[in-house]
Amino acid sequence: MKTLIIISHPDIQDSSSQRFLQESLPQSVDITVHHLEAVYPDGKIDIQREQQLLREHNRIIFQFPFYWYSSPAMLKHWQDEVLAENFAYGARGRSLQGKELGLVLVIGVGEKEYQVGGTEGFSISTLTTPYQALANKLQMTFLKPFPIFQFQYMTEHEKMTLLLSYQQYVTMQNYDSLREKEKWYLQQLAKLKIEVDSDHTLLVIDQMEEVIEDHRMELDEIQMYIDGEVI
Amino acid sequence: MKTLIIISHPDIQDSSSQRFLQESLPQSVDITVHHLEAVYPDGKIDIQREQQLLREHNRIIFQFPFYWYSSPAMLKHWQDEVLAENFAYGARGRSLQGKELGLVLVIGVGEKEYQVGGTEGFSISTLTTPYQALANKLQMTFLKPFPIFQFQYMTEHEKMTLLLSYQQYVTMQNYDSLREKEKWYLQQLAKLKIEVDSDHTLLVIDQMEEVIEDHRMELDEIQMYIDGEVI
Known part of the structure; x- marks a missing residue:
């Protein structure tokens, strides 16, 4: 784009x-x-x-x-x-x-x-x-x-x-879609990883990525549950 | 103004x-x-x-x-x-x-x-x-x-x-008030009377003025009647 x-x-x-x-x-x-x-x-x-x-x-x-x-x-x-x-x-x-x-x-x-x-x-x-x-x-x-x-x-x-x-x-x-915002943050973190050379910072970034991905999985599960209920 | x-x-x-x-x-x-x-x-x-x-x-x-x-x-x-x-x-x-x-x-x-x-x-x-x-x-x-x-x-x-x-x-x-519009038309007619010199046109203008004034009187009477009812 x-x-x-x-x-x-x-x-x-x-x-x-x-x-x-x-x-x-x-x-x-x-x-x-x-x-x-x-x-x-x-x-x-x-x-x-x-x-x-x-x-x-x-x-x-x-x-x-x-x-x-x-x-x-x-x-x-x-x-x-x-x-x-x-x-x-x-x-x-x-x-x-x-x-x-x-x-x-x-x-x-x-x-x-x-x-x-x-x-x-x-x-x-x-x-x-x-x-x-x-x-x-x-x-x-x-x-x-x-x-x-x-x-x-x-x-x-x-x-x-x-x-x-x-x-x-x-x-x-x-x-303004939450899913796109997640993707966007993950992209920013991936770019950051190329630039940093401290192991500690890399670890923090990895953990942030994991947190975002875990939240997404939970959200998806809730969504599936809601969709199931509605049907 | x-x-x-x-x-x-x-x-x-x-x-x-x-x-x-x-x-x-x-x-x-x-x-x-x-x-x-x-x-x-x-x-x-x-x-x-x-x-x-x-x-x-x-x-x-x-x-x-x-x-x-x-x-x-x-x-x-x-x-x-x-x-x-x-x-x-x-x-x-x-x-x-x-x-x-x-x-x-x-x-x-x-x-x-x-x-x-x-x-x-x-x-x-x-x-x-x-x-x-x-x-x-x-x-x-x-x-x-x-x-x-x-x-x-x-x-x-x-x-x-x-x-x-x-x-x-x-x-x-x-x-945009009706009463002001009447006044405005009456003013325009009054100006017109100064400008025209045909008796026939003057007569038409006089009649238009009368019609507007009659309508106003009728409207005012209706208004008084309505106000009376409300009280």
């Missing part, structure tokens, strides 16, 4: 969250990071190039600060220019059909404000309806949005958890 | 609907039409000037083609630049508090598609949530959006009805 991360941010050098996210990404030929304001400082978009980039990737992620409940202007400009009729929708072209669309939203306000009675008054689900409608129109699968609330107040531990979830959002097939 | 119509449209000269709307507006010192792409062709917004314009008006209307379920990029850029903390919200400035925010949306797809099962899949109410949240945050009153579906297929009669409703949306206090 190849992922295209389309970032829109007018002042990215001042954004510690965007820097953190970019540094979180593994070096991989399967991930393309594409910061619109950097590529097109004069705002003139190369439509052919953008459409080609979209064709070459399976998961498309819009990553931006959630200004006024939407993206910065540059991404909207990109949408209006690149997602043209007969390329993105219409009878003579549905180039994005079957691909995935995700959102990584960096949000300054706390999560609890995004509900009835909160200062923002609406949920992220409701506020992102225009993107759901976009995915719908382009026959793309819309991923659960990935909102990052108040990065600046996160503890180191919260940031490490964020780093892992973000890597999964970008690289993991069937994002 | 003073109304500011902020238009965002990248190719307004090609838009028959935008031309129609602009020609529909009465000449009035109480209406300011402000086409962002024309005022700022290089995209550089004079923030002070825009904030001053907002201060000088009571009803703010965003008027734009509904591209990808939102505005063209220029209006979003305007929002992010002009609606700054301590001018529009925050402890040291709530300059828009108590004003009204309206949306005039020009939409190419038919109304029936904006629902579950339609090609667009969501209602205009849901898709405009980011603007509702904006009004909410700025402590503005959010007016019912004014969507114009498929202008290009409208009959002359439909266009005339549109013209009147649009004038009301822009100029009428308490937009």
